[in-house]
Structures are given as structure tokens and as C-alpha cells.
Amino acid sequence: MDDQTRMLTGLAGLSGLTQPDVGDPDSVRKQQSLVQPQQDIGDILQQIMAITDESLDEAQARKHALNCHRMKPALFSVLCEIKEKTVLSIRGVQEEDPPDPQIMRLDNMLLAEGVSGPEKGGGSAAAAAAAAAAGGSPTDSSIEHSDYRAKLAQIRQIYHSELEKYEQACSEFTNHVMNLLREQSRTRPISPKEIERMVAIIHRKFSSIQMQLKQSTCEAVMILRSRFLDARRKRRNFNKQATEVLNEYFYSHLSNPYPSEEAKEELAKKCGITVSQVSNWFGNKRIRYKKNIGKFQEEANLYAVKTAVDAANVSAQASQANSPATPNSGGYPAPCYTPDGRL
């Protein structure tokens, strides 16, 4: 039996009780209504329709009149009695539903994406600093990155303002309903539990609206994300300086070209790229170098000279052209010098 049916039976009980039991002070009218029910209903309808034409003051006066009516306590007690009978069956219906797994998923995702939860101010500042440290113009990837962050911030802002709006509307509406119920409790019995239930119903409704908001926010983030990833797949070559830094490291560690996590971070910072990009680069470089050492000979020598010159400059012994510092004991063959005498 659902609530609606219960309500209907409750109402049926009400009419059954009130009509014969509650004495109508206007016996003439009662008789009339018994004799001519059609006309009476028409009369009531007319009265109801007339309500819309009444001014607010008139309505207030009417309400006041009802509250002060001498039969009001009697009506109230009758309503109480009816309620006693019906409330028992209503009580304990679907109390406290568990938190929706769907909404929990959405919440987790929004939190993970940084839409909800604390603002990530430090990250952007660090990225900007890294871009500045990389020297000169920021790379394209960082432009895309900031674009992504800006869009995400936009989504975040919309999400929060909407959420706030909903929450405000919810509390306003709840207040309104509670006031209404309190007002009505003067004429009909309303338990605090009922008010609570009503509030719960309102909150459920609003949370379903909230879920829609969360869902569409998630969608927006996903779309943004996929666009960003697509943009990343549209690769840009690293700038000359970055390649230089990476190659320098590679050829000066040719015996063991596997940078540690710290070294990768350092290189990433120097080049203005991510650590995984550094890893990709070294992965590609190792395999391509190994596959065709000959092809990389020139490059290897170039960087060998570079590091040698650097080392020489540092040690302030430029006159002695030492062989490059390429400690070699591992799997990657050392570069050999070109026969054209370029060292």
C-alpha cells in the first residue's frame, strides 16, 4: 500500500467521521445540504473560486476568524483522533535511506579533478615558476596547460555558484515550508517528526537537483579533459634548449643512461617539461641510439666535445684537450671520433 492510497483511505475515514459525528451548528443548512447536495457543492465551489478574488487582508481575516471560531478546539481534537488512527500506519515508512553510491562516485570524481574541495593555488604558481626558470618564452605545452587550468577554474566557479544558489534556495524553501507547517499546526495537529520528514523530502528533492548539477559538471570536466589529452597527443617538438639539455645528459651518461627519479625531476625542470616526458625521451633515445649507433655518431661526438669543453672551462685548464668524460663500462657503446679531425 503506497502513501497515496493510505492518504485516500485516511480522507475517507475523515469524511465518514466528520459528517455524522460532528454536529453542525447550522441545522438548517445541514438539512438543505442533505436535501440538495448538488446545490451545496456548487455553493462550495463558488466560495472556493471566490478565494482567488479575495485580497490578502480578507484572507488573513478569514484565517483569524477560523482560528477564533468556537468550534475550532473540537475540530482540532477530531483531527487529532483521525491522525492517531492514520499516523500509526504511516510511521516507520522508508526512514533514512543510505547515501547514494552514484552521488558518492560523482563527489569522488569532482574531488579528484579539483572541482570541489580546496583550491589548488600552489600548483599553478609552481608551474609558472618552472616556466620562468626554463627561461624565455613559456613552452606551448605550458600554454595549453594554463588554458586547461583556466577552463577548469571556470567550471569550478560555475559549479560552486550554482551549488550555493541551490543550497540557498533549499534552505529558503525549507524555512518557508516549516513556517507554513507551524502556522498550520494551529489548526491541525502536526508532529515535529512530520516536519522533519517533510524537510527530509525537500532535501531529497534538492539533492537530486544537486546530483544533476554534479553530473553535468563531471561531463564538462570529462570533455575538457579529453580535449586536453587530444591536444597533448598533437605533440610539439621540444625546444632546442631542452633537447640540448637532454642530449647532454644522455651522452655524458652513455654508460648508464638511466636518470634517477631526482635526475629526471631536475631535467624536467630545466627543460620545462614533465617527468614522464623526460622518461619518454630517454626511452626513445636509448632505443634509437642502440638501433643505429652510426647515425648518432656525430651527435655523440658533438655532445662529448661540449661536455669536455664545459669540464675544461670549469677546471680552468683549457689548453689541455682531454678526451671527453664518458665513463663507459655498460651496455651502450661509446662514441668514437670522426676521422675528419673534428676531435
Next chain:
DNA sequence: ACCAATGATTTGGC
């Protein structure tokens, strides 16, 4: 348009 270079991704082994 073609093609080598190159950054990113996938696959499979450890």
C-alpha cells in the same frame, strides 16, 4: 606529397 625525425602510446617481460 613525401619522408625522416620525434614525442607519445601500447605491449609484453621482469
Next chain:
DNA sequence: GCCAAATCATTGGT
């Protein structure tokens, strides 16, 4: 989780 290897997809020079 890192690596090698293969492969994909784009870039940039010709």
C-alpha cells in the same frame, strides 16, 4: 613501476 621494443601520429624540412 620501469624498461625495451614496436607502433602510432604528428611535425617539419625537402
